[in-house]
Amino acid sequence: MTTSRILRSSLLYLILTLAAVLVLYPLVYTFTASLMTPEESTMYPPKLLPSGLYLGTFQTVLELVPLQAFIFNSFVVSIAIMAGQVLTASMAAYAFVYVRFRGRALLFAIFLSTMMIPWEVTMIPNYLTVKSLEWLDSYVGLTVPFLASAFGIFLLRQFFMQLPRELFEAAKMDGCGHVRHFTRIVLPLSRPALASLAVYAFLNAWNMYLWPLLVTSSDTMRTVQIGISMLQFEEMTSWNLVLAGVTLVLLPSLLLLMLGLKQLVGGLTAGAIKG
Amino acid sequence: MSTTHREAYGAIRAKDSIVRTPAKRLSVWKEHAAGYAFLAPSLVLFGVFLFYPLFQSIYLSFHLTDPRGSVAAFVGFDNFTQLFASPAFWNSLEVTLQFTLLTVPAGIIAGLLLAALTYTKLRGTSLFRFIFSLPVALSVSTSSVIWMMLYHPTTGMLNFFLSKLGMSPVQWLIDPSWALVSVSIMTIWMNSGFNYILLLSGLQGIGSDIRDSARIDGSGPFRTFFQILLPLLSPTVFFLTVVSVMNAFQSFGQIHILTKGGPAGSTEVFVYSIYKEAFVNYQFGTGSALALVLFAIILLLTWIQFRFVEKKVHYQ
Incomplete structure (x- = not known):
């Protein structure tokens, strides 16, 4: 071990630690502030660490704001969108790969080109549609416009095309129809791709901001994203209450990240698949 | 699609057009129907929440609207x-x-x-x-x-x-x-x-x-x-x-x-x-x-x- 190598690796760790502090500080700040007592949080100069584990702030914020309801709404909406996208996309991808029907190539080209349309272009008419159907402020209005996904169809089509073609021929010989072939052979073999799409769809739905802002108006239908941003507009004078709310919302997602970082990477990099 | 696949596909198609028994025609028809059945959910959803709003956006952009979203007057390119x-x-x-x-x-x-x-x-x-x-x-x-x-x-x-x-x-x-x-x-x-x-x-x-x-x-x-x-x-x-x-x-x-x-x-x-x-x-x-x-x-x-x-x- 030469001195230059030791020097180089300690420089590396120094940079890494500095970067880690920069990335972590806002989160550490959020967690520590939500553990402070009301007196500690209003001190000046501000305290960096709480003197003990004070959990009263969490209780207060849960009494003031229906955070549980927000989290529940977000779960319902995200799971519905996730299930819907996996179902509709896998069916459509199956048709594009295994069924020979008139207009297949044209329809696929049209579907593919819709990925270019930014969502904001359809936002205003969709809002008017949902309003005229009287779907405002309901789970239906929050989910139905997002149940199909061109990206999902494309992702699964790429995966289905890699499945051995012989399996399809053999199944056909055995008199296996499209429905059986789809549910018994293609879907079970595609679990990794379905999981990636599921994670991707869930995350996108969970993080949706503008659409829930437009279509929900009552506290009982708010999703987490809107609910959490309302914390600071309401009569929240004490900022450690706001941060306690943020902590409560963050904990489940951080926990999920710890458990499923691998799946998440699969879901996120799914978008990076080269055609 | 690889060349061999394409050839096989072409061969099947050629056979389709030569053999035209009623049973064959029925199975071809069933194949088309199956394709659209599998596509139906996506097609309907895209139709209502993607294609229709896309054209509606273009339509709206040439009009003035009242606050409830109904079209009030055609204004051509004035909005732009x-x-x-x-x-x-x-x-x-x-x-x-x-x-x-x-x-x-x-x-x-x-x-x-x-x-x-x-x-x-x-x-x-x-x-x-x-x-x-x-x-x-x-x-x-x-x-x-x-x-x-x-x-x-x-x-x-x-x-x-x-x-x-x-x-x-x-x-x-x-x-x-x-x-x-x-x-x-x-x-x-x-x-x-x-x-x-x-x-x-x-x-x-x-x-x-x-x-x-x-x-x-x-x-x-x-x-x-x-x-x-x-x-x-x-x-x-x-x-x-x-x-x-x-x-x-x-x-x-x-x-x-x-x-x-x-x-x-x-x-x-x-x-x-x-x-x-x-x-x-x-x-x-x-x-x-x-x-x-x-x-x-x-x-x-x-x-x-x-x-x-x-x-x-x-x-x-």
Whole structure:
């Protein structure tokens, strides 16, 4: 071990630690502030660490704001969108790969080109549609416009095309129809791709901001994203209450990240698949 | 489809057209029906929530509407000419461009740096990898609320640290010359997890044999990174650039929470203008015109990136 190598690796760790502090500080700040007592949080100069584990702030914020309801709404909406996208996309991808029907190539080209349309272009008419159907402020209005996904169809089509073609021929010989072939052979073999799409769809739905802002108006239908941003507009004078709310919302997602970082990477990099 | 598949497919089709028994025709018909049955859910949903609204947007952009969304009068291109004549439109375009320039290059360089420092397995690497991936668990609203507190002019921690360093406090979100920078810093932080994960898995996909042979040939870590790994990583970097530019052009949440487009329009990005026009002023016609302009800009930017930048990308 030469001195230059030791020097180089300690420089590396120094940079890494500095970067880690920069990335972590806002989160550490959020967690520590939500553990402070009301007196500690209003001190000046501000305290960096709480003197003990004070959990009263969490209780207060849960009494003031229906955070549980927000989290529940977000779960319902995200799971519905996730299930819907996996179902509709896998069916459509199956048709594009295994069924020979008139207009297949044209329809696929049209579907593919819709990925270019930014969502904001359809936002205003969709809002008017949902309003005229009287779907405002309901789970239906929050989910139905997002149940199909061109990206999902494309992702699964790429995966289905890699499945051995012989399996399809053999199944056909055995008199296996499209429905059986789809549910018994293609879907079970595609679990990794379905999981990636599921994670991707869930995350996108969970993080949706503008659409829930437009279509929900009552506290009982708010999703987490809107609910959490309302914390600071309401009569929240004490900022450690706001941060306690943020902590409560963050904990489940951080926990999920710890458990499923691998799946998440699969879901996120799914978008990076080269055609 | 490979050539053999295509030939087989062609042969089947040729057979289809020669043998035309009623049973055969029925099975062909059933095949078409099956195709559309599998497509039906997506087709219906796209029809109602994608194709119809796309044409409706174009229709609305040529009309004036009342606050309930019904068309009041046909105005031709007036909505567009009015837009192009209004300083607010050019301001929001400029703000969006500035925001893109502030967030995209810095975000990608930071992600590259972190990925480059952690892609080889050393003691503690997995801890650092976990830390740098963490921001991916944050949504735009939780991040914005956290930074709202950090940026607070009197009780915020950032100004407290500045005063400890003997510097004068900064009016992060209130000063028009700082507001966009502040929103950008928060956005870079929020996106750093995604950028890092994507670039790290790109680097890991390159394979250790290339790195090993570079080392055996006497290439130092800097040279290996810049001359060998970076060119091989360029497809990932290119993909990330395209996605980041699109995201920057479609940013909304952080602006809505942190600044509401202010102060003095200094953070009024494009999507915020659409939102304001359509859902604050209830001008659905001009709102649609704005949305279509955004569509055109995104198409143009994507085309430029594929036309000029992708040529420099090195595909293995």
